Amino acid sequence: MTEPPRSWRSVLPHLGYELPADRTPDGTDGPVTVGLPLELVRQSVSSREYWPIPEPVAQLYRAWRPAPLWRARRFEAEVGATVPIYAKYEGGNISGSHKFTTALAQAYYYHRAGFRELVTGTGAGQWGSALAAACAAFGMACTVFMVGRSLRDKPYRGSLMRLYGAELHASPSPLTALGRATDERLDNSLAVAIGEAVEYARGDAKRAFCIGSGETYSILHQSLIGLESIDQLAGLGATVDTVVGCVGAGSNFGGVALPFFAAARAGELDVPAALVAAESSASPKLTRGVYAYDHTDATGSGPMEAMYTIGSRYPIPASHSAGLRFHGAAKLISAMRHHGQISATAVGQREALSAGRAFATTELVLPAPESGHALAAAARIASGREPGHTPRHGVLVCVSGHGLLDLPAYDKLLAGLPEDRPADPEALRAATAALPAVSSIEGF
Template structure:
């Protein structure tokens, strides 16, 4: 393992993109006004300004010290198990109270919202890592916290709910009886992170002193996650490691963005060749590999701004699977714009393959990864061995293990009992959900990787 100094600045990729992100649109359903979210101005600036480095507030740096820097090591045992031709390095983000990378942005956002006068933060969460991270951050900065968690995940992982409540959060299973968006949902829409987020949006909008807070798809949340890649670059340099491929799993994109985009910015600033940046997504929600680049809503209320994203449609009925935190219907607008210009690549991984990779990693490295992280490890193994989707690493792979799997043991039990099958997309529903989406009018041709 190799440790480095704690980062005191976040690094933005925006100055190095070479293109602008498509502007958001106001949906017709909002009556020309759109949802008003009480977003602190500093977070808005972090999303749009072409400023490469942002100082991390001292209070947030102090909070990071409890778990950062995080370890990076060469996974030699895993290499042997998967027949890797090149080294595989892993960056581990599971060693904090939330058990995942989500705490990096939760602490930053809670700090900024508290400074802006918010009294309560409300959010939606899929597998529960984000909800747990926000509950912890709210406890640290003296805020109330309300979480709507996808009900299927909460039933599988009840102790995530216990942990959130232990941290002082109020927790609701989604769909809940508390909101109009839940009561008006489509039949069968019970595994949707979009719905959980929509419930949080509605609840925050009618609650005095409350603000909606999201942890993955926004550009500012990806910025906060840059501490992952910033540390990894220095750690790999200290190990004299030669890396040409970077891998992370993708729900909306903060984990992948956190590990990959600092490598993009570093190569661009030095005029060096770009590494291959591979987003590993769930085959049950294949927005980057099967979706369209279009304007779509980020939650089920239909009142928020429409964002340009790779999406399989916010109305798509998400299959029930252990992809958990990867089940969001779209990818972050920043990552989607980069995908559209072939600046990042993508591959889809089934839940059986992901959990098999996680099990191999547990036995060979004695670290139990979350199912989401298993998608990253499965992709890294393929890229380091024979290749995947026309891509392969020639010198070395670094993959981020986004969190631990101690609250996901039921998934591993199902794997070992032979009860898991890969949940592919529902083809007819996929076509229906994407049919009416407005494509992004960009001159450049769509991306072709993956």
């Protein structure tokens, strides 16, 4: 495969149900799309399956797409796999992650809609880096609020954003009312960083808040990962019956997994694949959260979406979950989880970083800590250690980005990283107790 696909593929026509409508903070049903370019709105709600990639975006994709895929034989041996493990590597671009795929598409659509500055929140920094570079590509300004603890751990992520002209703020910051009102000790919350970005973007009509993970259109853009993987596996004469990706909000997992779901529903695959989302045990929304309406940020002023969530105000504990620290899963991923179309498993930071180190020493590619969660889950599944999963053909795992700017996390692993602290059940209950359950409203 020498050329990336020419179209994105939507899974919406294959679900068999409609996604629950968003709700405004006052409880009104309906889409909340203020400031969102019309084409991104269409990509989120239309039953259209294939969406042609605009040529300016396609030209930029060709710099690193198709992203490589290979059989990770040495990693297989290291983890005791009994079936092949295939790795799809998304770290070969300036952002170092899959995030650049949707960042370029979104910058294109926002620029065409007349916006001149994009504002965002970022956890581990991959999305902030991706958006900064994408804004530079289309001549736009960029402002990023990055989780403060993450920025201190990974200062060179900040350097990369500033290199591309972005204005960077550690969150919570004194720049916004939300930041000033937030306890400085709560510096591990992506919900707060996103909330600050939402508030700041409202200060100028030429600014737009932009997010890169949980929205349905961003998952659509990431479908290139799975579309390429299907073609590349066919080129190798290989078959997989399990697909694994890590989940913060869901764009990486959705990107690699949902094209397999669509292809299976369309009768294009001989062997359907189980789709497994690997999340952090520090933010276990899919495995320990509730399916409810919750805010996507900590301001309480934005839309409420139907999601698996541990609560937007749940205090995420200090960990190396990196970009997986978001409190909720995308509404598309959440609906598929609710309908039994995907499954999920939680991975602790020690196991994730150990899997990342094993991949680095065997395959000579250093994964981001987020990707370590997927690699740990893939190792469990391929070696028969994950209950409920017995693959017979092979496992595909998405290595969502490189870890070259995440070396402090690996340093701490080498120094004897403390054992993981499980999420506090009482804190989980308290953070979700007042959220309206989706089933009580939508009849799901």
